[in-house]
Amino acid sequence: MMALQFQEAHMKIAKNVQNLPQSYIREILKAATAPGCLSLAGGLPAQEHFPMERLTKIFSDIPDKPELFQYGETRGYPALIDFLENARSTPKDHSTLITNGSQQALDLIARTFIDGGDIVALEAPSYLGALQVFSLCQASISCVNQTPTGPDCDQLESLFATQKVKIFYAVPDFHNPTGVCWNLDTRQKVAQLCQHYGVLLIEDMPYRELRFSGQTLPSVSSLCPDHSLSTASFSKVAAPGMRLGYVQGKSEWINALIRVKQASDLHTNLPLQYGILALIEHPDFATHLTRARSAYQAKYQHLTALLDREIPELGQYTQVDGGMFLWFELQHGDDTSIAQHALDNGIAVVPSHVFYPGEFSAPAALRLNFSHCAITDMPEAVTRLRKAITQG
Amino acid sequence: MMALQFQEAHMKIAKNVQNLPQSYIREILKAATAPGCLSLAGGLPAQEHFPMERLTKIFSDIPDKPELFQYGETRGYPALIDFLENARSTPKDHSTLITNGSQQALDLIARTFIDGGDIVALEAPSYLGALQVFSLCQASISCVNQTPTGPDCDQLESLFATQKVKIFYAVPDFHNPTGVCWNLDTRQKVAQLCQHYGVLLIEDMPYRELRFSGQTLPSVSSLCPDHSLSTASFSKVAAPGMRLGYVQGKSEWINALIRVKQASDLHTNLPLQYGILALIEHPDFATHLTRARSAYQAKYQHLTALLDREIPELGQYTQVDGGMFLWFELQHGDDTSIAQHALDNGIAVVPSHVFYPGEFSAPAALRLNFSHCAITDMPEAVTRLRKAITQG
Numbered sequence: 188m189m190a191l192q193f194q195e196a197h198m199k200i201a202k203n204v205q206n207l208p209q210s211y212i213r214e215i216l217k218a219a220t221a222p223g224c225l226s227l228a229g230g231l232p233a234q235e236h237f238p239m240e241r242l243t244k245i246f247s248d249i250p251d252k253p254e255l256f257q258y259g260e261t262r263g264y265p266a267l268i269d270f271l272e273n274a275r276s277t278p279k280d281h282s283t284l285i286t287n288g289s290q291q292a293l294d295l296i297a298r299t300f301i302d303g304g305d306i307v308a309l310e311a312p313s314y315l316g317a318l319q320v321f322s323l324c325q326a327s328i329s330c331v332n333q334t335p336t337g338p339d340c341d342q343l344e345s346l347f348a349t350q351k352v353k354i355f356y357a358v359p360d361f362h363n364p365t366g367v368c369w370n371l372d373t374r375q376k377v378a379q380l381c382q383h384y385g386v387l388l389i390e391d392m393p394y395r396e397l398r399f400s401g402q403t404l405p406s407v408s409s410l411c412p413d414h415s416l417s418t419a420s421f422s423k424v425a426a427p428g429m430r431l432g433y434v435q436g437k438s439e440w441i442n443a444l445i446r447v448k449q450a451s452d453l454h455t456n457l458p459l460q461y462g463i464l465a466l467i468e469h470p471d472f473a474t475h476l477t478r479a480r481s482a483y484q485a486k487y488q489h490l491t492a493l494l495d496r497e498i499p500e501l502g503q504y505t506q507v508d509g510g511m512f513l514w515f516e517l518q519h520g521d522d523t524s525i526a527q528h529a530l531d532n533g534i535a536v537v538p539s540h541v542f543y544p545g546e547f548s549a550p551a552a553l554r555l556n557f558s559h560c561a562i563t564d565m566p567e568a569v570t571r572l573r574k575a576i577t578q579g
Numbered sequence: 580m581m582a583l584q585f586q587e588a589h590m591k592i593a594k595n596v597q598n599l600p601q602s603y604i605r606e607i608l609k610a611a612t613a614p615g616c617l618s619l620a621g622g623l624p625a626q627e628h629f630p631m632e633r634l635t636k637i638f639s640d641i642p643d644k645p646e647l648f649q650y651g652e653t654r655g656y657p658a659l660i661d662f663l664e665n666a667r668s669t670p671k672d673h674s675t676l677i678t679n680g681s682q683q684a685l686d687l688i689a690r691t692f693i694d695g696g697d698i699v700a701l702e703a704p705s706y707l708g709a710l711q712v713f714s715l716c717q718a719s720i721s722c723v724n725q726t727p728t729g730p731d732c733d734q735l736e737s738l739f740a741t742q743k744v745k746i747f748y749a750v751p752d753f754h755n756p757t758g759v760c761w762n763l764d765t766r767q768k769v770a771q772l773c774q775h776y777g778v779l780l781i782e783d784m785p786y787r788e789l790r791f792s793g794q795t796l797p798s799v800s801s802l803c804p805d806h807s808l809s810t811a812s813f814s815k816v817a818a819p820g821m822r823l824g825y826v827q828g829k830s831e832w833i834n835a836l837i838r839v840k841q842a843s844d845l846h847t848n849l850p851l852q853y854g855i856l857a858l859i860e861h862p863d864f865a866t867h868l869t870r871a872r873s874a875y876q877a878k879y880q881h882l883t884a885l886l887d888r889e890i891p892e893l894g895q896y897t898q899v900d901g902g903m904f905l906w907f908e909l910q911h912g913d914d915t916s917i918a919q920h921a922l923d924n925g926i927a928v929v930p931s932h933v934f935y936p937g938e939f940s941a942p943a944a945l946r947l948n949f950s951h952c953a954i955t956d957m958p959e960a961v962t963r964l965r966k967a968i969t970q971g
Contacts, residue, residue, distance in 0.1 A: 198779060200835045201694045201716075207838055213653065234645050243642035246850075249634075256629045256818035258621070261605065287679060291844040298715070302593045319842035323690070324593075387590060426648035430848040443592045446599055450711035451843075452683040457820040458638075459848055 203325050208318055211541040219535035225568045228535035230363065230511050231559040236479045237426045238466060245465040255457040261449040263433070264460035270468055271433060278412055282441040284448060285455045289393055289420035289432035294320045296389055296416060296434065299447045300354060301326045308346055308355045310338045312542030312549070314363045314391065317356050328544045333362070335505055337369030340376045347384035354387045359407050361394035361510025364542045364554035368508055371404055378410035388415035396424045396476060398509035399484035413437055421463050423511070424476060429459045483511070483558050490557045493569040501576045511558040517551040520579040526553065529575035534568050595717050600710055603933040611927035617960045620927035622755065622903055623951040628871045629818045630858060637857040647849040653841040654833075655825070656852035662860055663825060670804055674833040676840060677847045681785055681812035681824035686712045688781055688808060688826065691839045692746060693718045700738055700747045702730045704934030704941070706755045706783065709748050720936045725754070727897055729761030732768045739776035746779045751799050753786035753902025756934045756946035760900055763796050770802035780807035788816045788868060790901035791876035805829055813855050815903070816868060821851045875903070875950050882949045885961040893968045903950040909943040912971040918945065921967035926960050
């Protein structure tokens with residue numbers, strides 16, 4: 188009996204894993220992928236816009252290159268890094284680390300820079316995957332409200348002035364979950380605040396290339412290059428199944444990240460790094476991106492026209508200029524039970540509380556993805572959504 | 580001035596990263612890959628034995644499958660998991676997680692099960708990548724000596740009986756760095772000890788398929804299936820640049836690992852999981868493995884014949900039945916300075932101390948890899964090694 192207790196006590200999982208917030212999308216995956224269920228839930232790009240023709244050509248060349256199948260450098264495939272640093276005019280004292288999607292970049296940043304109890308600031312609501320990696324490192328999370336033009340800068344300054352904030356995590360372009368894009372004033376102000384208070388800005392840019400209207404604004408990290416790390420992903424512009432992303436910033440910080448990456452998985456696979464380089468350096472890639480952006484814009488316009496026509500009295504959303512998400516604020520009702528009713532009615536959406544850390548009180552809202560659902564399915568999706576919302 | 584101090588204090592990297600042991604191989608990479616330098620250092624498989632012909636065929640089929648480029652399940656590509664579980668007769672209440680090489684499996688295990696201060700037992704010497712992941716989680720490392728047939732079981736039992744050991748990490752087949760393969764008695768005894776004391780055995784099996792003489796023995800995890808997790812890699816049997824491996828064990832533990840994997844990088848890329856499945860399920864794969872094993876045996880025999888003939892008075896090694904490494908115990912001299920002299924003479928080897936945690940006193944020895952160096956380069960490699968050792 189003693190032995191058994193001893194044994195069970197030993198097999199407990201680590202405390203910070205016990206407290207790890209779970210992915211709602213992964214939890215409802217079975218229901219959401221059941222036959223007949225429509226989904227406005229996941230952040231999935233449209234499969235019909237993957238650049239399969241180019242990839243076919245690229246993959247047929249790979250196997251002549253056995254060096255791509257040997258161990259490689261931890262920082263990544265050198266030719267890919269050179270291309271990215273040229274394309275983004277990376278400063279000379281900055282460098283790049285290739286990662287398994289930008290999610291791994293966030294995880295490495297949290298592991299490299301956060302000691303338990305360090306303060307990380309976020310906008311609320313925020314991306315769940317970021318909440319997860321900071322939670323795993325036992326960071327203390329502090330939130331500021333999001334406005335239609337970005338974080339509330341007065342709140343942010345007051346937070347920076349009164350607490351030793353180590354990291355501010357942000358998604359300035361087409362935020363997940365709200366779709367908000369920061370205006371230029373906010374970008375400049377946040378860059379100044381990070382510089383003044385010595386806070387490390389983590390600028391997460393997975394959706395930046397998916398602008399379909401309005402003017403591209405400077406990245407916030409370009410406004411405070413020595414106080415920031417930027418993470419980017421090929422998941423939304425090429426294909427998420429390849430799991431490729433990268434992080435850029437001051438070389439001393441990238442070198443620290445490389446040490447943790449090396450212990451974590453030695454390096455990112457080489458064949459797909461070669462593949463993504465061949466894809467993005469080809470002149471056709473610009474055409475592919477333009478086509479994907481137009482397709483997302485068409486889907487966005489179609490979905491919002493349906494919301495305007497079918498359920499204007501049940502909630503409201505703010506227009507977006509890109510990305511993959513709409514934030515639908517409910518007039519009445521509880522988003523958690525509405526999301527469950529929606530699943531029961533064969534339409535998956537994500538309730539607001541998923542994007543708020545811990546005990547933070549979440550407004551009643553739903554995140555609606557417009558990039559994945561076929562346009563022909565959207566009328567039925569909105570009909571089911573109306574039914575779920577009216578069931579409360 | 581105050582602002583600057585504030586700022587610098589904030590940008591410090593996490594304590595456990597500051598203390599992270601560095602990879603010797605990565606540190607000497609530049610010198611070891613300089614033109615003319617020969618290497619017996621890294622654990623690199625022989626590039627000329629990568630299955631490039633089959634891979635060519637496989638990759639040419641991939642792009643017809645856009646579903647491989649969409650987001651996938653965190654646990655891995657279902658068809659690959661089914662194949663592995665069939666091939667290894669995985670018990671029904673066990674499951675599998677596909678990882679970015681077995682290094683990521685070790686990292687996820689450490690992150691999932693270790694709270695700071697938990698005790699992890701290892702043989703000394705041990706694999707540096709394991710020392711790194713346990714160090715990152717602030718485990719307390721306890722070592723037992725390695726004998727020619729495996730760990731000293733009396734020491735191990737005394738350790739288990741007197742300390743609350745949570746994990747015992749082991750490489751029973753063709754150990755890195757020594758090449759030792761545990762005998763059957765040791766396997767049975769260790770399995771019993773883990774069961775009796777409620778210790779989780781982590782059986783790391785990257786070299787298990789590389790046996791070129793003697794009889795295959797049961798894996799230790801198969802002797803204590805409910806007290807173990809086993810990690811395996813495709814790096815040594817297929818190609819390391821693909822960064823694919825997996826971990827198997829009781830489903831409740833694999834499910835905990837999956838939660839951390841999801842936060843860490845969502846899932847392992849799908850195109851290469853498809854590629855490895857197509858490779859290993861094809862009847863030609865057995866032929867490929869047989870050919871690779873014979874090639875490694877020939878290289879091993881060639882290198883040991885040279886050591887016997889050219890430098891018998893400078894040290895001794897124990898015969899191995901597989902894997903990639905020889906452990907050359909020096910008669911005289913300091914392994915660290917000999918490894919530096921070796922580099923200066925154009926031959927890379929790894930000094931013993933790299934494989935011993937912290938303050939543990941390491942015997943004077945060198946790890947010699949025999950899988951990567953061309954047979955035609957081996958005479959010159961041994962000549963340079965003799966020069967370095969005699970320089971002391």
